[in-house]
Amino acid sequence: MQLPILESINLMAVLPVLIIAGWACVLLVFDLLIPRSRKHWTAWLALVGLLGAAVALFFQIGHFARLGSEAAFDGMVTVDGFSIFLQVVFVLTAIVGVLLALDYLPRHGIERGEYYVLLLFTTIGMMIMSMAADLIVVFVALELLSIPLYILSGFAGMRETSEEAALKYFLLGAFASSFLVYGIALTYGGTGTTRLTGIAQAVTSDALNLPLTTVGMGLLLVGLGFKVAAVPFHMWTPDVYQGAPTPVTAFMSVGAKAGGFAALIRVLVTAFPAIASEWGTLIAVIAGLTMLLGNIVAISQSNIKRMLAYSSIAHAGYILLAVAAAQRSENASFAIGAVVFYLLAYALTNLGAFTVAIAVERDDGTGTEIDDFAGLGKTRPWMALAMALFMLSLTGMPISGGLVGKVFVFQAALQAVPGDPLLLAVVIIGVLTSVVSAFYYLKVIMVMYMREGEGKAVLPLALKTVLAATAFGTLVLGIIPGPVFQMAQRAMLK
Amino acid sequence: MTITPITIAFFIMAAFTLGGSLGVVTNRNLFHAALYLVLALFGVAGLFVLLEAPFLAAVQVLVYVGAIAVLITITIMVTRRIMGVTESVNRQWPLAAGVSAIMAITLGFVVLDRFAGKLPVAAVPGDNIVRLGEALVNYDAYLVPFEVASVLLLAAMIGAIVVARE
């Protein structure tokens, strides 16, 4: 006998999220039973949950490839190619986040089971963010994404920088969320609904609402711009990335950013097509500024975590350019494909780079200077080779996912509004800043191979696995991008 | 505009809200700032009553005044040594005031642009609170945000324990 309620709820649509949410609660109880010296059991259990979600996602891919998109819970969430693709990215990132922490936490004396539980919670937030079809869900999912991350960045509590990072991240994050929710309130007032599709109808049919909804959208952009670290809302990034424990930095540099972009695209493309040229222009300007600032300030950094923080700001700029290219609906699916492809390439490359940073970092949290990479070319040839690949990919050199991602982004921007001087200018800025970025990325390679040094690194099996997987992924995306890009392009199904 | 008891009540509550807010952001003494916060929160509760949302007014008093404001006061007491700072604002305060003024003008402008003038107002249905409660746990209504918020509160609780322990 089937329960009628369970049929109409459509639990299948949110199955991966449910698995992780349920498992996180189970883990919370298990963790109490696990003795303090055996906390790595919690990590392995967390991995089991994430793998379960991965299996569920795998079945969903087949299911929704046939159906297209599907709304669930009376249209509160939408499951489509876009959300499934991003959920795959989130689950993979979370798996890497667990693997990176496996040896890092005990080495640094901060091993606690709650790390893994909080990691699962923030992953749920990201996954729901990618499915949200209602501004209320966007808001609560953003908070679920953020609050565990505030705690995780302060996880190395005895280190002064870690707690400062957490407080700074928290205060600015809460500040940005209140902008976001005020923007949602204004949009609700102007349109009478919080449903994305409903907003789209109300905005087109009623010119009276335009100033109000435009300001509402602007405030929404402030909140999401903060999450993706776009200029001028990037100020928290360097200090937080540097202060947080490195596995957390790796996880949030990918997860929080992709979550922010997921919501940004859903909200802009679905709810505000009527004012697309306005937000397109605004986002293009922000994209240009973000690329310039991120790349130029990154040159002068000597700390690898800070350098990667500015690099992550710069990459937000490239992704924003593709978001701006989604302003015209004919071009939207290509542009969104470029966004999710870039996010995947960036995720693999950046996680790999942070893995190397973790291997080089010493137990007291020092060893994060770029100079500490000296001599790695001799002592750890394979790791140095992988790091070189990641740096080349972040620059956008051939046979790496980074290059293909950038090509797609620039192509999307050029196609978006043919002959538009602003987008053309931003594309030129993008190309030039990519050249500039070679300075600081290649410096890391130079230090590894050309400079004499101890070249000390600790590389346990978990890190080796992550390193091999991310390097392999970066290469695959660089050499045969076609299949993945096609999947990415089918991502947003109307 | 005729002066009725309702408008007088509105002005009193608005004065509580805005005056309290001003006190929070300008008062040098943190204790006094927290008391002003309580005043502003009560003002908001009063506005909720005028808006015929008695349930939210009650929640406002219980959650904000009863829990959050008390929590803030306790924190100020525990970290008492940070009190008595002579300078309560940083040197960038003129810039902050500028940003705040621009924001106030923009928001005021769009609100007046859209909502000035009289709107037809419908009555609040009598079973409003009942429906609110049902919708929170109805899978065809607000089950998803409700559950996400529950997980959020659980995460915040664990987080606070992690931070505060040891």
Next chain:
Amino acid sequence: MIPLHWYLLVAAGMFALGIYGVLARRNAVAILMSIELMLNAVNINLVAFWRYMAPEALNGQMFAILVFAVAAAEAAVGLALIISIYRNRETVVAEDINLLKW
């Protein structure tokens, strides 16, 4: 009945004051209080819109309830962080914050 825009103007004023507080105050607790002001301004907006635009629909009030939940969660986490920093260091790093410089 009181015009809708009166409520909205009160909310806008409260929000702007909150922004000033966040940017200008130096003490973490004061900044947190200013953030609470901003969230309260949002709630005034939501409830006012609900009352005047669609009292028979539920989303305005529902949203306000969720903002309460989020505000409580933020306050709990934020105050825990502040107390923990204070305890670990005695001299408070949470002091002397300048959000515009960050």
